Amino acid sequence: MKKLKVVFPVLLALVLSSAVVSCKKDEATEPNSQPQVAMKFKSNTEPFPVASAQEFQALSFDSINTLAFDSGYITLVEVEFQVQTGDDSVLVDFNLEQNIVIDFATGQTSPDISAVEIPAGIYSEVEVELELQDEGDEPGMVLFGSFVDTSGTSHKVRFEFNSGETFEVEKEGNVVFAVNQSVLTTVTFDPSAWFAGVKREQLIRATRDGNGVIVISETRNSEIFDIVADGLDLATEVEVEVD
Template sequence: MKTSFMNLIMRSSMFALALAIGLFLQSCSQENVDVADAQVELQMKAQTNQSVVNARSINTGYVFTEILLGVTELEFETLEEAETEDEEGEDEQEEVEFEGEFIVDLIRGTSTPDFGMAEIAPGIYEEIEIEMEPILEGGYSIFVGFEFTNSNNEVVSVEYGNSDELEFEVENETGFVLDAGAANQMLILLNLDVLFTGVDLNTATADNDGVIRINESSNVDILETIASNLDHILDAGEDDDEDGDIDEDEEDEDTED
């Protein structure tokens, strides 16, 4: 009887200790999360005129098999009014940077390592800067593999590789609004149609294995055409409904109605 009573006391003490530890950990966890911050989840995908989820064939008849980016930095920039006695009304630019080496698969919409969920100050961000470096296999910053049907009705494999260090600026006049205490889904889209605008692959030269390679040493004229399109291939915005498309502004929707 005495042993059972002592066991009961010990179990009660252990339960009280576990409860205290749990409450302590919960309190620490709550202290580490700043509800005043905006949580941002980033995703990058490819876009075509067809706008079909997981379908990467565009109106030119290209069928994409691999689209990789070597992203090394993502930077959100905002302009805030500096309200000081000496410099009232002067614009002050704030920047939030995310650095690393991210291998981004635009067909699957994944990144290795994962971009994850980041916490930044809430507000209106006017610009996103994206830097890419040749960290992909083969020394590329962008690599695109696809097939197309040529003028002889033959299916030909194509590989496009860019070895340059690239920097893109995606601006939005109305701004990207990141709300405090909320998960903001941000989507960056690469427009495949724009990337290959003006490209005639029927004029390209294939290697001995039958593959058309577009890089610094092969089909350089086509490489230059693609290079002229690079400044216009990216778009960004919120994707709160997670449908793989940038959300339209409510005012624009009202206007269309």
């Protein structure tokens, strides 16, 4: 299995925010409960403009010359969440190795990803690692959407990505995890970032399958696929919120 590890630059590739708010749980029923971490996935399903080859970016946003993905799935084979103190005295490493299917439209996972307990403390590094499935006949990511061209005609689009790629996102800087707090880690999938380098002329002249669908994969419309695959290196956002 080919495995490519990508460490996303903080300023270019992700938004990691920490908001520490006192959690007012009933300490009588849950005395000194250790912080719990849960993971949530969400996707950008809104239409986004597609620039022409003569534009650096789309000049305006309207109902034409847009691309949107509103359904599909992403299959992971490994999810890892790690926190570490500045002096390396505490290292918590939660690693789940099994097929996890994410519904692109809803963000729901099958199976559910359970919360992991973390000792209270001040941590200097938070890291999330996701590995896509690449075994078998089915791609690790399949998205369904539509491209609306200049004339207003809508064309169905199917994007397939099949690579055992590992996305590693980390945040450095002190984050306080206190007793009776919950931690929500939200991973965002944003096709508008992945397809930012694709031009509308490429989509207009893209080949269609027998059903008129623009299939973008390693073997179909590979010129577009290569651009999107490069865009995936700068796409995933992760937010870590402490409540």
